[in-house]
Amino acid sequence: MSHPKLVSGRSNPKFAEAVAAVLGIPLSSVRIKNFSDGEIWVKYDENIRGEDLFIIQSTMPPSDNLFELLMLIDAAMRASAKRITAVIPYFGYARQDRKDQPRVAITSKLVANLIAKAGAHRVITMDLHAPQLQGFFDIPVDHLYASNTFVKYFKEEKIKQMIVGAPDVGGVKMARAYAKRFNTDLVVIDKRRPAQNVAEVMNIIGDPMGKNVVLIDDLIDTAGTFANAAYALKKAGAKSIYGACTHPILSGEAIKRIEDSPIESLIVSDTIPLKQKSAKIKVRSVAKVFAEAIKRTHEDKSISSLFDIEKG
Numbered sequence: 001m002s003h004p005k006l007v008s009g010r011s012n013p014k015f016a017e018a019v020a021a022v023l024g025i026p027l028s029s030v031r032i033k034n035f036s037d038g039e040i041w042v043k044y045d046e047n048i049r050g051e052d053l054f055i056i057q058s059t060m061p062p063s064d065n066l067f068e069l070l071m072l073i074d075a076a077m078r079a080s081a082k083r084i085t086a087v088i089p090y091f092g093y094a095r096q097d098r099k100d101q102p103r104v105a106i107t108s109k110l111v112a113n114l115i116a117k118a119g120a121h122r123v124i125t126m127d128l129h130a131p132q133l134q135g136f137f138d139i140p141v142d143h144l145y146a147s148n149t150f151v152k153y154f155k156e157e158k159i160k161q162m163i164v165g166a167p168d169v170g171g172v173k174m175a176r177a178y179a180k181r182f183n184t185d186l187v188v189i190d191k192r193r194p195a196q197n198v199a200e201v202m203n204i205i206g207d208p209m210g211k212n213v214v215l216i217d218d219l220i221d222t223a224g225t226f227a228n229a230a231y232a233l234k235k236a237g238a239k240s241i242y243g244a245c246t247h248p249i250l251s252g253e254a255i256k257r258i259e260d261s262p263i264e265s266l267i268v269s270d271t272i273p274l275k276q277k278s279a280k281i282k283v284r285s286v287a288k289v290f291a292e293a294i295k296r297t298h299e300d301k302s303i304s305s306l307f308d309i310e311k312g
Helices: 013-023 064-078 107-118 131-136 147-157 169-182 224-235 254-260 287-298 304-311
Strands: 005-008 030-034 040-044 052-056 083-088 122-126 141-144 162-166 186-192 201-205 212-220 240-248 263-268 281-283
Touching: 005 013, 013 052, 013 287, 030 064, 040 064, 052 064, 052 287, 064 083, 064 107, 083 287, 107 131, 122 287, 131 141, 141 287, 147 169, 147 240, 147 263, 162 169, 169 186, 169 212, 186 224, 201 224, 212 224, 212 263, 224 240, 224 254, 224 263
Parallel strands: 005 052, 052 083, 083 122, 122 141, 162 186, 162 212, 212 240, 240 263, 263 281
Antiparallel strands: 030 040, 186 201
């Protein structure tokens, strides 16, 4: 059987190289440049007619990353690629998934429409902010999880008296699945603001007293919620606090908040390149998970065994 063709955008080329290395095939050559005014231009340097093409590109800000993906899909479609799969390790705009206030855009649905309209036949992504976003796409979506990578790491660390924590109620399902894998209890931070301009009240569901807590989340942006959860757990008697998140957006003062917080260490994946290093932050690659998904997709084999978090 022929090999799949892999190409990379500019959002996270090291990750694409890692996926290609696992698969033992080189990245195909593509030229991407910006004109003086910032306009993007893309060109495939080799024939891709009839090929099974996988375009690896995360879509975190700036929006150039998303537009670059759309252009790579469009160029591949016009070059007669047989099948085009958008491999999006981090799917940006996933948090804009509903009308939580009047007159706002549901941007994640818009992005899903754009990817399909550009010519993609399917999408492979990881740890969507809300798994139901798969329903926004009118093309197949393979939703992968970083759980195996993180679970393996924490089991190797052999943390005693461990419990799993969700930094807010939105992360309960993911945290519960991890707790089941570790065969341990769950603690949830319920954050609420009783009135406007009144300080938040942190209610803890569960008992962290004397326990080592592993806080689990799909992404960390400004780290405000994550750091506040760590402070609340420490105040409630938690012994040590560790963190894990798939997508380290880490914008603004996030690094400082993590370094100043009681969090001992934070494990992240490489779906997004780290903007800044920190002694507290450790990266564990998920390139093998994506490589396996690409391999099975190319061979038209099931990849459902990679969805193990759903068993939680």
